[in-house]
Amino acid sequence: MAQLTHRTTAFQKTLSAAILSTRHLSTSPITVETSVPFTAHNIDPPSRSVETTPQELLTFYRDMALMRRMEIAADSLYKSKLIRGFCHLYDGQEAVAVGMEAAITKKDCIITARMFEGEGRFDALYKKEGGFYGGHGIVGAQVPLGCGLAFAQKYSKDENVTFAMYGDGAANQGQLFEALNMAALWDLPAILVCENNHYGMGTAEWRAAKSPAYYKRGDYVPGLKVDGMDAFAVKQACKFAKEHALKNGPIILEMDTYRYHGHSMSDPGSTYRTRDEISGVRQERDPIERIRKLILSHDLATEKELKDTEKEVRKEVDEAIAKAKESPLPDPSELFTNVYVKGYGVELNKSLLELDLTNLSRFSVEQSLVLFSNIKLTLLVIDCISQSFGADRKELRAVLP
Amino acid sequence: MAAMLRSVGVASASFPLADHSNKLSTFSVCSLPVIRSERSPISDPIRGTRMTGKVITKAVAAQAENAASAASKPGHELLLFEALREGLEEEMDRDPRVCVMGEDVGHYGGSYKVTKGLADKYGDLRVLDTPIAENSFTGMAVGAAMTGLRPIVEGMNMGFLLLAFNQISDNCGMLHYTSGGQFTIPTVIRGPGGVGRQLGAEHSQRLESYFQSIPGIQMVACSTPYNAKGLMKAAIRSENPVVLFEHVLLYNLKERIPDEEYVLSLEEAEMVRPGEHVTILTYSRMRYHVMQAAKTLVNKGYDPEVIDIRSLKPFDLYTIGNSVKKTHRVIIVEECMRTGGIGASLTAAINENFHDYLDAPIVCLSSQDVPTPYAGTLEEWTVVQPAQIVAAVEQICQ
Numbered sequence: 048m049a050q051l052t053h054r055t056t057a058f059q060k061t062l063s064a065a066i067l068s069t070r071h072l073s074t075s076p077i078t079v080e081t082s083v084p085f086t087a088h089n090i091d092p093p094s095r096s097v098e099t100t101p102q103e104l105l106t107f108y109r110d111m112a113l114m115r116r117m118e119i120a121a122d123s124l125y126k127s128k129l130i131r132g133f134c135h136l137y138d139g140q141e142a143v144a145v146g147m148e149a150a151i152t153k154k155d156c157i158i159t160a161r162m163f164e165g166e167g168r169f170d171a172l173y174k175k176e177g178g179f180y181g182g183h184g185i186v187g188a189q190v191p192l193g194c195g196l197a198f199a200q201k202y203s204k205d206e207n208v209t210f211a212m213y214g215d216g217a218a219n220q221g222q223l224f225e226a227l228n229m230a231a232l233w234d235l236p237a238i239l240v241c242e243n244n245h246y247g248m249g250t251a252e253w254r255a256a257k258s259p260a261y262y263k264r265g266d267y268v269p270g271l272k273v274d275g276m277d278a279f280a281v282k283q284a285c286k287f288a289k290e291h292a293l294k295n296g297p298i299i300l301e302m303d304t305y306r307y308h309g310h311s312m313s314d315p316g317s318t319y320r321t322r323d324e325i326s327g328v329r330q331e332r333d334p335i336e337r338i339r340k341l342i343l344s345h346d347l348a349t350e351k352e353l354k355d356t357e358k359e360v361r362k363e364v365d366e367a368i369a370k371a372k373e374s375p376l377p378d379p380s381e382l383f384t385n386v387y388v389k390g391y392g393v394e395l396n397k398s399l400l401e402l403d404l405t406n407l408s409r410f411s412v413e414q415s416l417v418l419f420s421n422i423k424l425t426l427l428v429i430d431c432i433s434q435s436f437g438a439d440r441k442e443l444r445a446v447l448p
Numbered sequence: 449m450a451a452m453l454r455s456v457g458v459a460s461a462s463f464p465l466a467d468h469s470n471k472l473s474t475f476s477v478c479s480l481p482v483i484r485s486e487r488s489p490i491s492d493p494i495r496g497t498r499m500t501g502k503v504i505t506k507a508v509a510a511q512a513e514n515a516a517s518a519a520s521k522p523g524h525e526l527l528l529f530e531a532l533r534e535g536l537e538e539e540m541d542r543d544p545r546v547c548v549m550g551e552d553v554g555h556y557g558g559s560y561k562v563t564k565g566l567a568d569k570y571g572d573l574r575v576l577d578t579p580i581a582e583n584s585f586t587g588m589a590v591g592a593a594m595t596g597l598r599p600i601v602e603g604m605n606m607g608f609l610l611l612a613f614n615q616i617s618d619n620c621g622m623l624h625y626t627s628g629g630q631f632t633i634p635t636v637i638r639g640p641g642g643v644g645r646q647l648g649a650e651h652s653q654r655l656e657s658y659f660q661s662i663p664g665i666q667m668v669a670c671s672t673p674y675n676a677k678g679l680m681k682a683a684i685r686s687e688n689p690v691v692l693f694e695h696v697l698l699y700n701l702k703e704r705i706p707d708e709e710y711v712l713s714l715e716e717a718e719m720v721r722p723g724e725h726v727t728i729l730t731y732s733r734m735r736y737h738v739m740q741a742a743k744t745l746v747n748k749g750y751d752p753e754v755i756d757i758r759s760l761k762p763f764d765l766y767t768i769g770n771s772v773k774k775t776h777r778v779i780i781v782e783e784c785m786r787t788g789g790i791g792a793s794l795t796a797a798i799n800e801n802f803h804d805y806l807d808a809p810i811v812c813l814s815s816q817d818v819p820t821p822y823a824g825t826l827e828e829w830t831v832v833q834p835a836q837i838v839a840a841v842e843q844i845c846q
Contacts, residue, residue: 173627173628175627175631180631181623181626181627182590185614185618188545188614189590190584191583191587191615193583194584194589194591195591195593195595196591197591199592199594199595199596202574202592202597205596222581222583222584222587225579225581225583225584226581226584226587226588228579228581229579229588231575233573386625386663386664388629388632388686
């Protein structure tokens with residue numbers, strides 16, 4: 048969910064811009080070293096030095112703070128039963144989303160798993176214009192879909208790539224290897240990103256995978272292991288992967304990351320790991336902390352300004368929640384919208400004036416006269432015949448067993 | 449709704465559709481509206497042009513008036529698999545986004561020759577030979593469809609597509625709904641199914657009964673070269689995911705089809721033989737068993753009305769209903785299993801909607817609930833044979 052927010056909402060970068068303008072910071076590039084070097088399989092890894100700008104650092108901070116706040120808010124909304132179903136929180140893993148976004152364009156496609164059912168519509172979880180092809184419920188099934196997106200990109204020759212994301216749990220799905228085989232066979236521009244947070248729900252990776260080196264599992268497909276808690280490492284790896292995929296076909300990226308919460312809201316997250324482990328990672332590897340230290344060390348903002356950013360972000364999230372709470376629940380008539388796209392068939396218009404008489408030739412003259420004589424009955428009958436013969440015609444809704 | 453229509457006095461007039469392949473010599477084609485779809489000018493989003501194509505949802509062949517000599521007969525003769533190929537080729541010519549993927553569809557030409565020659569014409573990317581990985585290449589097709597391509601997935605045998613059930617059900621069927629209408633999945637999933645000649649249990653599956661519950665897909669079954677081509681074209685043009693069921697034993701049927709372009713409606717049933725005494729609903733291969741039984745029945749003095757339902761999801765309850773209102777007796781002859789098959793759903797649908805018109809309980813003749821045996825004689829006993837149909841009609845018409 049946080050990945051989506053990041054990709055689709057228009058951020059008001061007011062504060063970051065304000066910080067830059069008041070401090071008259073140059074947009075000169077800053078070079079940052081990733082926390083650890085990249086580990087590579089069948090390929091030469093990219094360099095550890097990443098170029099960035101003050102603007103980008105502040106944006107990263109703001110985006111990750113926003114994501115973190117959204118996850119915490121989702122947590123409390125779920126506990127107050129405003130979010131239902133399953134809710135999978137992403138806090139701790141923000142660097143993956145933010146780093147990836149920085150390396151790609153809106154034309155590149157992203158597809159992932161992890162769905163959560165909100166109180167209303169599902170359409171927020173997919174965003175066609177943003178190139179976000181959804182959070183899918185059945186983990187692993189999105190990887191062949193991702194290869195299909197890459198296939199379409201190759202078919203249309205449009206020089207974009209697809210990031211098909213999955214977790215360490217889903218990495219054991221057979222369809223992943225099938226998809227990898229096909230992607231490699233046809234040189235599809237697919238980048239398979241394994242977000243390895245080391246636990247598949249309650250099962251640690253060493254208990255589920257004989258070989259937890261997910262970046263090596265591609266065998267003939269090259270792979271790269273990346274520190275997923277370092278946004279710049281992620282950014283560098285994604286840029287590198289994009290260049291590779293456009294020329295040479297698929298590549299696997301393993302993001303070594305961590306989630307603070309349990310797999311879903313019903314999972315306390317502490318039965319299969321120790322609290323010390325969680326707090327240890329939070330202290331040493333937290334992605335937001337890393338960016339904060341970088342910003343402070345390069346003198347791009349003061350502590351107070353960063354705190355103000357966090358406050359602003361919190362306010363933004365609260366406003367969004369308030370708006371969502373006000374939005375009406377879907378009408379029962381919406382149950383049948385979008386099950387089918389209207390296809391072939393005759394459509395008769397509801398209004399009496401627009402009735403196409405030629406279509407009434409299905410009924411006898413007698414019936415047509417009855418129609419026009421009795422207004423009240425007419426309205427009832429109009430309701431019946433104002434139906435398409437396409438797949439979502441009314442009688443079909445009522446009668447399909 | 450049926451009650452309301454009755455109160456208005458909707459006459460149960462049946463509109464006999466002059467099916468191209470009708471075997472009866474004289475056939476009155478009464479005032480039949482040629483229903484044109486509202487979307488007649490087909491605009492091509494890629495080229496941005498408006499391509500005018502006449503879309504005839506109930507194509508009435510003109511040859512009923514013109515029973516001249518064979519030499520001047522309009523149309524051309526071909527086999528069912530050739531008709532499918534013709535439809536496929538026409539659509540691939542018309543729209544560059546249409547592509548085919550499946551096992552051995554490219555260089556080999558298709559295990560039933562439906563895609564023969566297409567790879568040479570359109571290239572390896574448009575007619576894609578996939579590895580044996582049904583789950584993922586069906587998933588790939590769905591992913592490609594999300595971006596706007598129109599893939600056709602061929603299951604070498606429908607039974608193999610059981611491996612892709614998750615992709616067909618969750619992704620193909622439901623993505624349009626769960627994405628709030630943002631993504632359309634205009635895929636066609638097709639392949640031969642049904643009981644063949646001693647192919648064994650795993651290669652004689654009828655998947656229509658398993659797929660029928662999936663919300664969001666449409667299912668059609670073709671039975672003649674004429675409707676095979678028409679339905680193939682309609683399925684490719686449809687924005688909804690369509691599963692097109694072909695039958696292994698029907699690929700070599702020969703028929704004369706029109707030269708001009710035609711597209712059939714995906715949701716309409718076909719009137720094969722109008723009659724008065726009993727309505728026999730069938731589809732795919734069983735249509736031929738029914739027609740064989742009909743010959744015997746006619747000799748015995750019965751007048752069965754035979755309807756090839758064609759559209760398995762959704763049912764064409766309009767045509768079926770009109771027929772029920774006329775004859776008051778229904779027999780369903782299908783190749784699905786007894787339990788949970790198309791016949792079972794159809795029985796429920798007819799009972800719910802047209803109960804007052806029925807003079808007798810609906811008889812549903814289906815295959816036995818057994819895995820299809822390899823032994824020829826046993827295999828014969830699992831599917832419905834013409835003799836059983838005759839016996840059922842005699843029973844119901846007593």
